[in-house]
Amino acid sequence: MTSVAVYSYTHSVTYVADNILKSLKDIIRLSGLNPAEFVGEWQVYMNGLRTWLNSGDLRGIALEIYNPKTGALITRWDIEIVYGWTEGDGSFWTDTEQLKYAIRKAGVAPSEARYCLLLDTKPGRPNVDGWGTGSYRSTAGMVRQSLGTTVEHSGLGARTSYLRRT
Secondary structure (H helix, E strand, C coil): CCCCCCHHHHHHHHHHHHHHHHHHHHHHHHHCCHHHHHHHHHHHHHHHCCCCCEEEEEEEEEHHHHHCCCCCCEEEEEEEECCCCCCCCCEEEEEEHHHHHHHHHHHCCCCCEEEEEEECCCCCCCCCCCCCCCCCCCCEEEEEEEEEEEEECCEEEEEEEEEEEE
């Protein structure tokens, strides 16, 4: 018996978008924060990710965990999108263990902390309902810890890192 698997770019986009969102939900939950708001916006997040991954306009994602009283960044998780998709039999995986280890290393956020999700897109990208413009909080005094690739599907992938105070 011969088995042939052919993956389309759309399949890769769906896999990568879904696993990025699952990873972000894990980061929120394992950092001691309530993921209810994140889950409540899941479809808006998914629409943005799918649209801009499909068009090649998504450069990165940032999950900012911050102090709501001062607005100061506590930590930030960055996901850089890698566009190296190839047609044909594809490998696909999500490194949840590496992510869990890094979350434990980063530590639990203070109970009063809040979070927000920002997507970095190319100029001229298509508009998606629920998304607008935003800005990043200052990362002064922070250092980046790289995890490497954490989601991959046929070359379309995500490299994850986090910023912590020095």
